[in-house]
Each structure stands twice: as C-alpha cells, then as structure tokens.
Amino acid sequence: MEKAIADVEAYKAGRSPYLRDNFYSDKVIEAKIVDALEYDVPLERIISRLSNDNQVRGFSIDEKTSYLTSIIKSSKEIQELLSE
16 A cells, blocks of 8 residues: 555656556566576567566657666676677
8 A cells, every 4th residue: 555655646746657656677677588588589579578568667669678778788697698
C-alpha cells in the first residue's frame, strides 16, 4: 500500500511521468540480458524483444532501446560476456 501511495505522490508532484511504477529494475533487466547472452541469443534480438516489453522504462521503442543500451554499456558482466 505504501508503494502505491508513494507512486501517486511522485506522479502528482511531477517527479514521475508514470502513475504506477511497474517497471523492471536495472538489475532485473541486466539479469535478463545476461541470461539471454548465456544462451547465445544475439544482442540485437535481446534488445528488440525487451524494447517491446511494457515493463521496460520508456514511452517509445527508441527510448526503451536507448535505456537498454545504457544498461548494456554500464554493466561489467554484460561487457565480459560480449567480449568472449
């Protein structure tokens, strides 16, 4: 209940463009990407699939792709898997 109240207050205060924050955390997205890479799924396909997921932050596919790319670039674990 506290989470719902905090989401509404953040929305009303203009700190969040979303009324409810039902998005994956950065760690969850990183884990999804790592799992897919470990199964040899091409990175482009991973980004494409996650960009169409409504629980990834962003209004458009381009925003979601940009968000995913920033997570990929900042994750040491993902970078290690990509360099193998």
